[in-house]
Amino acid sequence: MNEDPSMWLDWAKILAPIIAALVAGGFALRVSNRNVRTISENADRTIAAAEANADKSIAAAAENVARSVKASAEGTDKTITAAEDRERRNWVRAQTVEAAAAILAAATELDIRVDRAVKALTWRAESWGSPKRGVLTSRHRHEKSPSEFFMEVEDALADLNRAIDLFQFVADEQPCSAAEMFRLTYNHIMVQIRFLTQFADGNVEGVRLPDNASPSAAEAAHSSRDVVQTHTRKARHEREVLLHHVRTALGLAPIRLDAIVVSIPVGTRIQ
Structure with a gap:
């Protein structure tokens, strides 16, 4: 049977739009897929960048926090150290003042005992040149022995x-x-007090004096007494020098150094 060419034409007219639509749809689908991939890639890059920025921000924030904590800790340490230094200086200052006052008190008591011993021991040494050598008078009968003064x-x-x-x-x-x-x-x-003790016992240079040499005890005692007096004056001046250095070391006003004696009552703190 012969087919009518017009029928094919009609079919072509019907199929042409369909084919064109299919081709266009395929192209559009391909373009759409490509756009989707591009969008996805862009989204991935955006997300990665955001994550990187977030990581950097977190790291920066953590670093800032760490610096702040470290600075705060260092500031606290410095504050504690400064407070400890002040406390230590105050303690040293108080202990220095108290120890200096103790020296002055001990020196004052020592001066009293030295003076008392020198007078008594010199008199005892002088008594060896008297008719009653080494014998105490009634006024001194109850005095201590030379060794007791020495002790x-x-x-x-x-x-x-x-x-x-x-x-x-x-x-x-x-x-x-x-x-x-x-x-x-x-x-x-103290060395001279030891000598005076020997002289008071009638003993010069460790040898008991014979009767005809008894005046030598008095002469030796007078010599030792003079040495003691000289050193006592020197000690009084050195007491002032000591106070001067204490006050200077503590940042206090220096005292004058031209006086011979600086007297501070027992228990008095250096101001």
Whole structure:
């Protein structure tokens, strides 16, 4: 059977739009898929960038917090250190003043005992040149023995040495040096007190005096007494020098150094 060409034309007219639509749809679908991929890639990049920025922001914030915490801790440490330094300085200051006052009190008591011993021991030494050698008069009959006077001075010197040791534990270098000179002077005094004790017993240079040599005890005693008096004056001046260095080390007004004696009652704090 012969087919009519017009029928094919009609079919072509019907199929042409359908085919065109299919082709267009396929192209559009392809373009759409490409756009979707592009959008997805852009979204991924945006998300990655956002995450990176978020990480950077978090890291920066954490670093800022860490710096703040560190700065705060350092500030706290400095505050604590400053407070501890102030407390330590105040403690050293108080201990230095108290120890210096203890030295002065011990030195004052030692001066009293030295003076008493020198007078009694010199008189005892002089008595060896009298008709009643070495015999106390009724006025001195109840006086202590020479060794008792010596031990009194020795005990007072031990108290002074302990006070100086404590002072040197807390004080600065210059006051410590002044205290050591103070100690040395009183050690010289103690040597003379030891001699006076021997002379009061009628003994010169460790040898008991014979009757015909008894006046030598008095002469030797007078010599030792003069040495004690000289060193006592020196010690009084060194006491003032010690106070001067203590006040200077503590940032206080220096005292005058031209006086011979600086008297501070027992228990008085250095202002």
